[in-house]
Amino acid sequence: MVRVGTRHLKSNFQFLILKFPKNGQLAFAFAGGILMGMTPAPINAWFLAWIALVPLWILVATPSLKSKLALGFAWGLGFHGLALSWIIGLHPLTWMGVPWLASLAIALFCWLFITIWGALLVALWAGSFKFLEKTSSLRSPNRLFWTLARVLVGTAIWCGLEGIWSSGPLWWTSLSYTQSPHNLLILHLGQLTGPSAATAAIVAVNGLLAESWLQKQLPATPLLLRPSTRLSVASFLSPAKIYLAIAATLLLSLHLIGFNLYSYPLLTLLKLR
Known part of the structure; x- marks a missing residue:
């Protein structure tokens, strides 16, 4: 059996990421967060949620834990900052007797605090994901x-x-929130495990797309070669195409499951339970 060295793959991943300048990496991650922030109202571009996490997933291959935390934080600022920008609409609070400048300061503080709170979650994901990957x-x-x-x-x-x-x-601003209220098929997955089902679907599809892109940048090598007469599918397809096919299959399957749940009246489901 001939196997591909994982240490070589890791160095290739890191080389691809390090080609981006540091400021460019942060801007790329922030842009991905902005895309995710465009999914809820008032823009309602919910379909962008299925690709908006790809930039961060790609950049997460950077070897530095500090860089990973910064990239996750930048993505989170873009997403939560835009998705929660409606909070600024609290201003003016002059009708409550609050002075104009104090009202503006209160609205900006609320917006920045909740945005940073959400961005810290993404930063923690980026950092802990690397730690778990290493250990x-x-x-x-x-x-x-x-x-x-x-x-x-x-x-x-x-x-x-x-x-x-x-x-x-x-x-x-859970990722499941990005599909509301337009993508009813994915939202109905919540009948199974709550909002985490939609969140898991979005993260998994984005991850597979990102891994497909990363594999495409590497030298073309088969996934696994066995000196036998029975050739696996992996020996005919490139890794990038396999991950892309898995992502497409997963996306379609989840929507079909959601459609099946959507087709049943709620009373019927309650009786079945």
């Missing part, structure tokens, strides 16, 4: 397994952090 067995010689495990762990960490975040009073 776990994700670097399997089998590149397909390694990548799918990476996506699974990244999705689980995000959902876990959102679960902790939801126990507080400022859980306003």
Whole structure:
């Protein structure tokens, strides 16, 4: 069996990221957050949620923990800052007897505080994801397994952090919120596990798309070669195409499941339970 060295793959990933200047990385991450921030009202570009996390996922391959935290924070500022910009509409509070400048300061403080609170969550995801990747067995010689495990762990960490975040009073901009109220098929996945189902779907699809792009930048090498007469599908398809196909299949399957749940009247579902 001939296997691809994971240390070589890691160095290639890091080389791809380090080609971006540091300020360019932060701007790229921030732009991805802005795309995600355009998904709720008033823009309602909910479909952007399925690609807006890709830039951060790509940049998360940087070897520096400090850089990962900064990139996650930049993405979070873009997303939460734009999605929560309606808070500035609290101003003016002069009808409550608050002076104009004090009213502006209150509105800006509320907006900045909640934005930073959400951005810290993304920064924590970026940092902890790297830590778990380094201390776990994700670097399997089998590149397909390694990548799918990476996506699974990244999705689980995000959902876990959102679960902790939801126990507080400022859980306003979950990724599941990006699909409301237009993508009813994905929203109906909430009947299964609550809003975390939509969040997991978005993170997983973005992760697979990002991994597909990363693999496409690497030298063309098969995932796994076995000296046998039975050739696997992986020996015919490039890794990038495999991850792209998995992402498309997952996206379609989740919408079909959501459509099935959407088709049942709520009373029927309650009786089945």
